[in-house]
Amino acid sequence: MQRSVSLAVKAAFFLLIITAASVLLLVQGEPFYWVPPGASRCVLAAVAVTGYGVLCARAYQRHRPRRAHMRSEDLLLVAYASQTGQAEALAERTADALRAAGLSVQQAALADIDRHTLVMTRRALFIVSTTGEGDAPDTASAFFARVAPALPRLDSLEYGLLALGDRSYRHFCGFGRRFDSWLQARGAQSLFPRIEVDRGDVAALARWWHQIEVLAPTGIAAQPNPTWTAWTLLERRLLNDGSIGRPAFHLELAPPLDEVAHWRAGDLVEIRIPGNGGSIVREYSIGSIPADGRLHLLVRQMCLRQPDGSVQLGVGSGWLTRTLEVGQSVELRIRRNKSFHGPADDRPMILIGNGTGLAGLRAHLRERQMQGRYRNWLIFGERQAAHDAFYRDELEAMHAAGAITRIDWVFSRDTPRRCYVQDRLREHADLLREWIEAGAAIYVSGSQKGMVPGVNAALLEVLGASALERLNAEARYRRDVY
Numbered sequence: 327m328q329r330s331v332s333l334a335v336k337a338a339f340f341l342l343i344i345t346a347a348s349v350l351l352l353v354q355g356e357p358f359y360w361v362p363p364g365a366s367r368c369v370l371a372a373v374a375v376t377g378y379g380v381l382c383a384r385a386y387q388r389h390r391p392r393r394a395h396m397r398s399e400d401l402l403l404v405a406y407a408s409q410t411g412q413a414e415a416l417a418e419r420t421a422d423a424l425r426a427a428g429l430s431v432q433q434a435a436l437a438d439i440d441r442h443t444l445v446m447t448r449r450a451l452f453i454v455s456t457t458g459e460g461d462a463p464d465t466a467s468a469f470f471a472r473v474a475p476a477l478p479r480l481d482s483l484e485y486g487l488l489a490l491g492d493r494s495y496r497h498f499c500g501f502g503r504r505f506d507s508w509l510q511a512r513g514a515q516s517l518f519p520r521i522e523v524d525r526g527d528v529a530a531l532a533r534w535w536h537q538i539e540v541l542a543p544t545g546i547a548a549q550p551n552p553t554w555t556a557w558t559l560l561e562r563r564l565l566n567d568g569s570i571g572r573p574a575f576h577l578e579l580a581p582p583l584d585e586v587a588h589w590r591a592g593d594l595v596e597i598r599i600p601g602n603g604g605s606i607v608r609e610y611s612i613g614s615i616p617a618d619g620r621l622h623l624l625v626r627q628m629c630l631r632q633p634d635g636s637v638q639l640g641v642g643s644g645w646l647t648r649t650l651e652v653g654q655s656v657e658l659r660i661r662r663n664k665s666f667h668g669p670a671d672d673r674p675m676i677l678i679g680n681g682t683g684l685a686g687l688r689a690h691l692r693e694r695q696m697q698g699r700y701r702n703w704l705i706f707g708e709r710q711a712a713h714d715a716f717y718r719d720e721l722e723a724m725h726a727a728g729a730i731t732r733i734d735w736v737f738s739r740d741t742p743r744r745c746y747v748q749d750r751l752r753e754h755a756d757l758l759r760e761w762i763e764a765g766a767a768i769y770v771s772g773s774q775k776g777m778v779p780g781v782n783a784a785l786l787e788v789l790g791a792s793a794l795e796r797l798n799a800e801a802r803y804r805r806d807v808y
């Protein structure tokens with residue numbers, strides 16, 4: 327900024343001189359008495375050309391040092407691949423800590439890194455999670471489709487890798503491990519052995535911070551997690567009385583009096599569930615927007631069968647829907663989940679979800695209404711129309727008011743043949759293609775088991791693999807899965 331201002335001042339000064347000389351020339355005829363008559367115009371032209379050349383050279387120099395800087399030893403790339411925001415949040419904290427220690431850091435989503443940047447980078451930290459069945463987060467698949475195939479070897483790259491995962495899945499840190507092997511195969515050198523984090527494992531994260539400290543010669547400031555704040559449960563309502571499905575509750579929480587909470591549709595909340603052996607953390611999609619003044623959750627009571635055959639409520643959902651009482655406080659913190667934020671422009675949005683996946687979609691619909699973006703198509707699936715049409719009145723009112731273009735309610739148990747959201751997509755294949763041609767983005771929210779793969783298969787059928795890949799690369803196909 328500073329430099330472009332001084333360049334502009336120089337350019338203005340230069341123009342002033344030329345103008346002044348031209349005026350002199352017009353008024354006095356021959357201002358340059360030391361040159362032969364008639365040569366003044368040549369002198370002016372020479373001055374103009376030289377000045378222009380100097381300006382160009384300065385502009386070129388302005389860019390050159392930056393590129394040289396990119397090469398410098400201490401520029402560090404912190405890249406992340408995240409599905410639900412944890413890797414992204416860690417990348418941000420890592421980058422902040424290193425910047426505070428005086429290093430030049432570039433932080434970026436893996437999907438936004440181009441070939442040039444990766445080839446120029448000497449040191450990088452990668453923080454990547456695994457989703458699906460050992461899969462890469464959606465945004466990272468764009469990197470592998472677009473950048474990875476064209477990359478030369480990365481022999482001069484040194485890197486550290488933090489892989490986030492959950493051991494209860496079959497392919498623990500599946501993507502992190504594959505990404506590590508891919509880097510090795512390209513000739514990149516690891517700065518330290520890959521660190522794998524099982525469900526936020528504190529010891530593994532401490533190892534990461536130790537390695538970060540080693541990279542920062544002056545040491546880094548302690549990196550506590552963003553602080554927890556005590557919110558108050560103001561309301562809890564059963565939404566599916568009489569349903570054959572497990573009870574689903576609408577919860578409303580108010581922030582502490584002195585807190586102005588900020589979040590966007592698509593963000594999540596981490597809740598500290600107190601227990602005998604210490605607290606555990608559970609995460610939920612936020613179902614409201616800050617303008618609502620309250621944080622809304624849609625929580626399904628989970629049941630776990632114990633080894634002795636008895637049935638127990640899930641730790642998080644049991645506490646939130648039964649133990650916790652209205653008026654009591656809940657320790658929580660909001661987590662940004664950029665990969666499920668709404669489109670930046672007013673393109674149409676197709677929102678597909680089932681069960682409690684409606685929470686995040688509802689937040690989007692409310693945000694879109696606030697933004698005056700009304701081209702929204704909601705496709706929501708549950709079991710029975712009589713009991714499971716969560717938020718029906720509110721959503722139908724938005725539809726009637728024109729804030730939602732179209733709603734498809736799909737109830738699987740109301741018809742002899744079970745019908746799911748993916749079937750509805752196939753039924754409306756033409757309409758779907760029309761919306762996509764009009765630039766629509768697809769947002770899917772719901773369970774990994776059944777719905778999300780089912781919707782993916784239907785989209786593949788209707789739109790084709792390359793179109794779906796393109797949508798993914800353009801961030802027009804986003805998923806919030808659990």
Ligand SMILES: Cc1cc2nc3c(=O)[nH]c(=O)nc-3n(C[C@H](O)[C@H](O)[C@H](O)COP(=O)(O)O)c2cc1C
Pocket residue numbers: 407408409410411412413414454455456457458459460461463490491492493495496497498499500525526774807808
């Ligand atoms: C739908 C879903 C599928 C997952 N699949 C895997 C998996 O196959 N292997 C694994 O190690 N972790 C798996 N996880 C756990 C995530 O990797 C872990 O929660 C991680 O911290 C999420 O980081 P993120 O928020 O940056 O995406 C899965 C999580 C979800 C919600």
